[in-house]
Amino acid sequence: MKWPATRISSSSPKSFGMYQRAAALFPHDPDVIHLEVGRPDCDTPAHIKQAAIDALQAGRVHYGEFPGELDLREAICTRLARHNGIEASPAQVIVTNGLTHASYATVMAAIDPGDEVILLAPYYPQIINKIELAGGVVVAVPLDAAAGFAIDAARIEAAVTPRTRMVCIVNPNNPTGRVHTRQELQALADVAIRHDLLVLSDEVYERIVYDGAQHTSIASLPGMAERTISLFAFTKAYAMDGWRLGYLVADPRFIPAILKVTMNDVSHVNTFIQAGGVAALTGDQCAAEQMVEEDRRRRDLVCDTLDGLAGIRCPRPQGTIYAFADIRGTGLGSQAFADRLLAQTKVSVESGAFYGPAGEGFVRICFGGEPYARIQTAMDRMRGFLQGQG
Numbered sequence: 001m002k003w004p005a006t007r008i009s010s011s012s013p014k015s016f017g018m019y020q021r022a023a024a025l026f027p028h029d030p031d032v033i034h035l036e037v038g039r040p041d042c043d044t045p046a047h048i049k050q051a052a053i054d055a056l057q058a059g060r061v062h063y064g065e066f067p068g069e070l071d072l073r074e075a076i077c078t079r080l081a082r083h084n085g086i087e088a089s090p091a092q093v094i095v096t097n098g099l100t101h102a103s104y105a106t107v108m109a110a111i112d113p114g115d116e117v118i119l120l121a122p123y124y125p126q127i128i129n130k131i132e133l134a135g136g137v138v139v140a141v142p143l144d145a146a147a148g149f150a151i152d153a154a155r156i157e158a159a160v161t162p163r164t165r166m167v168c169i170v171n172p173n174n175p176t177g178r179v180h181t182r183q184e185l186q187a188l189a190d191v192a193i194r195h196d197l198l199v200l201s202d203e204v205y206e207r208i209v210y211d212g213a214q215h216t217s218i219a220s221l222p223g224m225a226e227r228t229i230s231l232f233a234f235t236k237a238y239a240m241d242g243w244r245l246g247y248l249v250a251d252p253r254f255i256p257a258i259l260k261v262t263m264n265d266v267s268h269v270n271t272f273i274q275a276g277g278v279a280a281l282t283g284d285q286c287a288a289e290q291m292v293e294e295d296r297r298r299r300d301l302v303c304d305t306l307d308g309l310a311g312i313r314c315p316r317p318q319g320t321i322y323a324f325a326d327i328r329g330t331g332l333g334s335q336a337f338a339d340r341l342l343a344q345t346k347v348s349v350e351s352g353a354f355y356g357p358a359g360e361g362f363v364r365i366c367f368g369g370e371p372y373a374r375i376q377t378a379m380d381r382m383r384g385f386l387q388g389q390g
Contacts, residue, residue: 177317
């Protein structure tokens with residue numbers, strides 16, 4: 001008996017990097033400080049939880065609409081128009097089981113075997129699994145660390161071939177923390193239009209920006225709504241990672257194919273949690289804004305502690321919950337640095353190499369997943385570790 005299918009055995013295994021190493025080295029050890037996993041440590045705001053509870057108690061426990069409940073899709077369209085500059089009807093929205101599901105369904109609907117997909121490196125690695133499962137070919141375009149990992153349209157255009165089908169971006173960016181400017185996105189848009197390319201835009205961190213940085217949705221630029229699939233989720237902004245609730249918006253001609261994927265893998269998203277999504281988008285935003293302010297405090301703690309220590313550069317990210325620290329001055333590679341730090345201090349950060357070769361020489365530090373006091377302890381341990389390396 002042949003098992004499994006070749007597309008499964010030939011694709012890269014999904015990995016959680018240093019989190020798995022930390023769990024194996026120090027199982028169930030509360031002294032381990034996890035700065036590797038990109039999850040919020042705050043609780044979901046109470047009014048969002050109550051909306052889901054109310055829906056459950058009101059009997060919203062049966063089959064729902066395949067693309068998502070209409071009230072949620074209408075609320076999404078209002079938000080898209082108001083905050084993202086994207087005009088869309090509810091028929092252009094599909095509610096998904098988180099952003100990962102949205103990206104999987106998009107890739108499976110768009111990519112044929114042999115199609116090339118351009119990723120901007122360093123890249124979020126989980127997209128690779130999806131491209132490989134679809135039979136696509138990953139083409140990594142490295143961005144320049146010295147330029148702050150800004151989009152380089154000339155490099156992207158040089159990587160385009162007749163087989164290129166799609167460019168994937170994450171904005172604000174994981175792992176670098178960069179918020180791509182309108183000018184950067186326009187340059188990328190020009191390339192996409194010239195070569196008739198699709199753009200998959202992961203915007204899960206859209207609300208988590210600092211110091212006046214402005215998030216721009218590439219689909220809001222002229223000529224881009226008809227070639228962009230924009231992906232969003234409630235995960236980070238509302239501390240709803242366990243809810244698995246996200247959505248995508250796309251040109252009407254893309255929706256039937258993507259819906260064919262979602263209908264066949266999950267049918268539709270749990271009905272009563274969608275009421276929580278409506279409450280998140282239409283209710284009080286104070287809790288979400290307070291979470292961003294707390295993230296900013298933690299960011300400043302991490303960057304102010306590490307930047308300037310021997311061998312380290314740690315500029316403040318413009319967005320997300322990650323600092324991408326340059327450790328090349330320590331003489332250690334990314335994986336060696338992360339492994340030694342974990343073994344010696346029980347502080348777990350993610351190796352930059354996890355995000356592809358362009359991430360070598362860096363480590364990603366998540367400041368959104370542990371309380372301020374625990375991050376302060378982690379910074380004390382990292383300071384001692386770095387002094388010991390000198």
